[in-house]
Amino acid sequence: MDLISNIPSGPIDKKWESHKFDMKLVNPANKRKYHVLVVGSGLAGASAAATMSELGYQVSCFCFQDSPRRAHSIAAQGGINAAKNYQNDGDSVQRLFYDTVKGGDFRAREANVYRLAEISVNIIDQCVAQGVPFAREYGGLLANRSFGGAQVSRTFYARGQTGQQLLLGAYQALEKEIAKGGVRMYTRTEMLDLIVVDGQARGIVTRNLVSGAMETHLADAVVLATGGYGNVFYLSTNARGSNTTAIWRAYKRGAAFGNPCYTQIHPTCIPQSGDYQSKLTLMSESLRNDGRVWVPQSPGEKRPPHQIPEAERDYYLERKYPSFGNLSPRDIASRAAKEACDSGRGVGPGGLGVYLDFRDAINRVGRDKIEERYGNLFQMYQRITDEDPYAVPMRIYPAVHYTMGGLWVDYNLMSTIPGLHVLGEANFSDHGANRLGASALMQGLADGYFVIPYTIGHYLASRKFAPVAPDHPEVRATERAVEERLRRLVGIPGKRTVQSFHRELGKVMWDKCGMARDAEGLQRAVSQIQGLREEFWENVNVPGSGAELNQSLEQAGRVADFLELGELMCRDALHREESCGGHFRTEHQTADGEALRNDEQFTYVAAWEHAGDGQAPILNKEPLTFENVHLATRSYK
Amino acid sequence: MNLTLRVWRQAGPAAAGQFVEYPVRDISTEMSFLEMLDVVNEQLTEQGDAPIAFDHDCREGICGMCSLMIDGVAHGPMQATTTCQLHMRSFRDGDSITVEPWRAQAFPVLRDLCVDRTAFDRIVQAGGFVSITTGNAPDGNAIAIPKPDADAAMDAAACIGCGACVAACPNGSASLFTAAKISHLGHLPQGQPERYRRALRMVAQMDLETFGGCTLFGECQAACPKEISIDTIARMNRDYIFGAAFEQEESRAGGAG
Numbered sequence: 001m002d003l004i005s006n007i008p009s010g011p012i013d014k015k016w017e018s019h020k021f022d023m024k025l026v027n028p029a030n031k032r033k034y035h036v037l038v039v040g041s042g043l044a045g046a047s048a049a050a051t052m053s054e055l056g057y058q059v060s061c062f063c064f065q066d067s068p069r070r071a072h073s074i075a076a077q078g079g080i081n082a083a084k085n086y087q088n089d090g091d092s093v094q095r096l097f098y099d100t101v102k103g104g105d106f107r108a109r110e111a112n113v114y115r116l117a118e119i120s121v122n123i124i125d126q127c128v129a130q131g132v133p134f135a136r137e138y139g140g141l142l143a144n145r146s147f148g149g150a151q152v153s154r155t156f157y158a159r160g161q162t163g164q165q166l167l168l169g170a171y172q173a174l175e176k177e178i179a180k181g182g183v184r185m186y187t188r189t190e191m192l193d194l195i196v197v198d199g200q201a202r203g204i205v206t207r208n209l210v211s212g213a214m215e216t217h218l219a220d221a222v223v224l225a226t227g228g229y230g231n232v233f234y235l236s237t238n239a240r241g242s243n244t245t246a247i248w249r250a251y252k253r254g255a256a257f258g259n260p261c262y263t264q265i266h267p268t269c270i271p272q273s274g275d276y277q278s279k280l281t282l283m284s285e286s287l288r289n290d291g292r293v294w295v296p297q298s299p300g301e302k303r304p305p306h307q308i309p310e311a312e313r314d315y316y317l318e319r320k321y322p323s324f325g326n327l328s329p330r331d332i333a334s335r336a337a338k339e340a341c342d343s344g345r346g347v348g349p350g351g352l353g354v355y356l357d358f359r360d361a362i363n364r365v366g367r368d369k370i371e372e373r374y375g376n377l378f379q380m381y382q383r384i385t386d387e388d389p390y391a392v393p394m395r396i397y398p399a400v401h402y403t404m405g406g407l408w409v410d411y412n413l414m415s416t417i418p419g420l421h422v423l424g425e426a427n428f429s430d431h432g433a434n435r436l437g438a439s440a441l442m443q444g445l446a447d448g449y450f451v452i453p454y455t456i457g458h459y460l461a462s463r464k465f466a467p468v469a470p471d472h473p474e475v476r477a478t479e480r481a482v483e484e485r486l487r488r489l490v491g492i493p494g495k496r497t498v499q500s501f502h503r504e505l506g507k508v509m510w511d512k513c514g515m516a517r518d519a520e521g522l523q524r525a526v527s528q529i530q531g532l533r534e535e536f537w538e539n540v541n542v543p544g545s546g547a548e549l550n551q552s553l554e555q556a557g558r559v560a561d562f563l564e565l566g567e568l569m570c571r572d573a574l575h576r577e578e579s580c581g582g583h584f585r586t587e588h589q590t591a592d593g594e595a596l597r598n599d600e601q602f603t604y605v606a607a608w609e610h611a612g613d614g615q616a617p618i619l620n621k622e623p624l625t626f627e628n629v630h631l632a633t634r635s636y637k
Numbered sequence: 638m639n640l641t642l643r644v645w646r647q648a649g650p651a652a653a654g655q656f657v658e659y660p661v662r663d664i665s666t667e668m669s670f671l672e673m674l675d676v677v678n679e680q681l682t683e684q685g686d687a688p689i690a691f692d693h694d695c696r697e698g699i700c701g702m703c704s705l706m707i708d709g710v711a712h713g714p715m716q717a718t719t720t721c722q723l724h725m726r727s728f729r730d731g732d733s734i735t736v737e738p739w740r741a742q743a744f745p746v747l748r749d750l751c752v753d754r755t756a757f758d759r760i761v762q763a764g765g766f767v768s769i770t771t772g773n774a775p776d777g778n779a780i781a782i783p784k785p786d787a788d789a790a791m792d793a794a795a796c797i798g799c800g801a802c803v804a805a806c807p808n809g810s811a812s813l814f815t816a817a818k819i820s821h822l823g824h825l826p827q828g829q830p831e832r833y834r835r836a837l838r839m840v841a842q843m844d845l846e847t848f849g850g851c852t853l854f855g856e857c858q859a860a861c862p863k864e865i866s867i868d869t870i871a872r873m874n875r876d877y878i879f880g881a882a883f884e885q886e887e888s889r890a891g892g893a894g
Contacts (some may be wrong), residue, residue, distance in 0.1 A: 047771075066692065067757065068758075075697055126772070129775065133791040136783075141778045158791060171761075175761045210747055239694040277672065383698075552688060
């Protein structure tokens with residue numbers, strides 16, 4: 001497989017500009033002749049669908065929820081980064097670029113990251129114009145807050161609901177285009193396979209989740225914006241429906257999967273309370289602006305937090321990383337929490353928790369100010385734990401939150417299948433081995449509003465598109481494969497529920513491919529997952545039929561794909577003999593427990609190629625070069 | 638704790654529905670209401686019965702996908718809380734709990750507890766947006782917006798589109814949902830050019846979707862998990878009346894070009 005990254009030549013700050021000029025255009029009258037499918041309606045999908053429709057393309061957009069407004073982007077809390085330098089504190093495109101490359105532990109593609117930083121400023125303008133109610137100062141101008149991994153304040157926010165407000169902006173733009181007839185929206189519709197004809201992505205097969213009917217949609221190009229795969233861990237901060245099926249089906253049709261093992265464990269989530277638990281809830285990183293993280297000095301401490309004197313508390317982030325303190329990046333803060341708990345100093349049930357304490361902030365700025373900044377988060381915490389975080393410190397613990405890995409894409413966001421473009425969390429491109437807080441919203445909207453609208457035109461103008469007949473053999477074969485799989489799933493006379501398989505897979509992933517990984521554990525995980533997958537296909541119990549609203553069947557298809565993806569993640573983690581960002585191999589660490597990269601051997605993107613069921617996947621490498629940021633040991637001390 | 642659930646079961650949009658009773662044992666007070674339903678569904682599946690279909694996604698109170706009338710109250714007994722954030726500590730051992738879908742003509746039942754809320758999307762399509770296209774926006778700080786206006790816009794924009802307001806309303810009105818969007822955009826300078834036209838169109842679409850009229854009963858505000866105020870409805874009515882009186886017809890000669 002050839003991995004051609006198509007990075008434009010020239011100095012980094014001119015690449016995108018000159019590329020925009022070099023790309024081919026489709027003239028306005030011809031745009032309406034092209035039909036593009038957008039799968040997913042989150043920040044990336046909704047913004048892409050709306051913008052391409054504004055340009056004149058025919059767009060069909062798909063989501064599995066009952067409305068595009070439900071996509072999981074909505075749950076993002078803290079904010080969105082942009083290099084506006086409104087605070088006059090030394091920010092710039094160059095600095096956002098640098099912070100992101102460094103934050104990603106030098107495993108992202110420089111050119112993509114620079115473009116992201118450049119575009120960030122346009123996103124804020126666009127969202128303000130749509131009526132996104134960002135937080136403002138009394139003078140009427142936009143407010144900013146700080147986020148992890150940065151020493152400037154560049155994060156724009158709308159209370160603790162930034163993702164919701166940005167998504168509603170994109171959703172409203174999408175609904176505007178639906179009303180105009182430019183976008184056809186298919187809700188409660190799930191993509192189950194990709195149709196590839198003559199080597200080009202030309203359509204998808206979907207299932208209508210209400211009637212169960214299978215439908216085939218043919219077009220000139222396909223855009224996947226279907227989010228991340230954190231739910232492979234069963235418990236994560238993702239929505240319950242978030243899944244890997246769209247990108248996994250594309251992988252099996254020939255799209256390379258980049259860096260599957262790069263997963264982000266978020267340091268500040270509400271700890272698990274029982275086995276029945278269905279998801280973990282994030283407490284925004286923005287809380288670390290005012291909250292201080294600590295554990296008791298001595299293991300086995302039994303006193304309630306307010307009785308522990310100052311001298312007997314260990315504010316370990318402030319102690320270990322004095323220059324970034326509580327705003328250390330996520331991978332570092334998560335590992336530090338694990339370390340504190342592993343040393344027996346964890347708090348709460350099972351000792352799996354650390355304190356996030358607002359006492360000092362409340363004393364400094366007053367309860368009202370804290371309530372204004374984080375009111376909805378405090379309320380959410382109180383609902384779930386039945387504790388009042390204004391009075392007692394929050395208890396938090398790391399949880400799976402985001403996947404930096406995803407389908408491999410070139411500079412134009414196109415996968416290794418021509419015509420198949422991948423946006424947002426579903427692709428691998430911008431965050432390297434660790435994503436900085438408030439950068440996911442930035443990437444989703446950058447891809448959707450400002451990158452794909454240009455690059456899709458270049459793709460469409462560069463090729464000829466013969467119409468694909470609905471009875472084309474490739475189309476029929478894909479439809480048959482989907483039908484066969486659904487029939488098989490409902491026909492297994494098994495005993496175990498889908499959820500029990502998912503839970504077991506999640507436990508294997510969390511134990512062996514979570515915050516700390518080692519070769520022996522990963523090898524065991526691979527064989528455990530293979531065994532579990534075999535059992536699944538013999539012993540899963542999927543009630544009902546395929547011809548009705550059947551949530552068990554939806555879940556079964558998704559879990560079947562997670563059972564394959566989990567193995568690939570473990571294989572990727574096993575092959576990467578270094579620690580970088582969210583990927584921490586216990587064999588590779590410095591004397592004081594920090595990640596130890598191996599730049600000589602691993603400064604590349606691992607792009608895995610499907611070689612057939614039961615075959616080991618093929619590893620392809622895209623070397624990464626760092627011409628603008630010096631490869632250096634990442635330090636936040 | 639042990640409970641008895643009375644759950645509305647309905648095989649499809651055209652099928653007749655009925656309540657079915659399920660005894661539920663060993664429920665932890667730490668579970669959310671939906672996690673309790675997960676447990677019931679696991680048991681039903683193991684017994685070979687059809688699990689209860691219900692809508693849910695984020696399970697952190699923001700996506701608006703979950704619903705449920707719990708003992709006749711939209712999203713259950715806890716104020717300002719969606720069903721997914723309602724925990725079983727709000728109930729007592731031995732309770733009997735009735736669980737129904739949203740009931741409104743404009744929200745037909747799809748199966749069991751799932752309803753079709755696409756009418757909300759069509760109301761937004763009628764005008765719940767600012768008509769700008771990508772790429773031509775001025776600098777974000779070009780227009781200063783007084784903080785109280787931005788805050789009021791945010792209060793209204795917090796709506797999650799769950800439909801509790803409709804389910805709680807004796808008239809099945811979607812006024813709170815529609816008014817929240819009209820208020821959000823109406824409070825901001827970016828929303829001014831289309832302010833009255835937006836109100837006229839969204840209200841017209843709301844009526845078309847067979848939602849009932851508003852009699853300011855106030856149940857919507859009490860049921861709203863995001864505590865959207867019915868003040869927004871007053872604002873919607875004001876914009877509607879002003880629009881009906883003064884909004885100009887589009888020129889017959891067409892636009893200016």
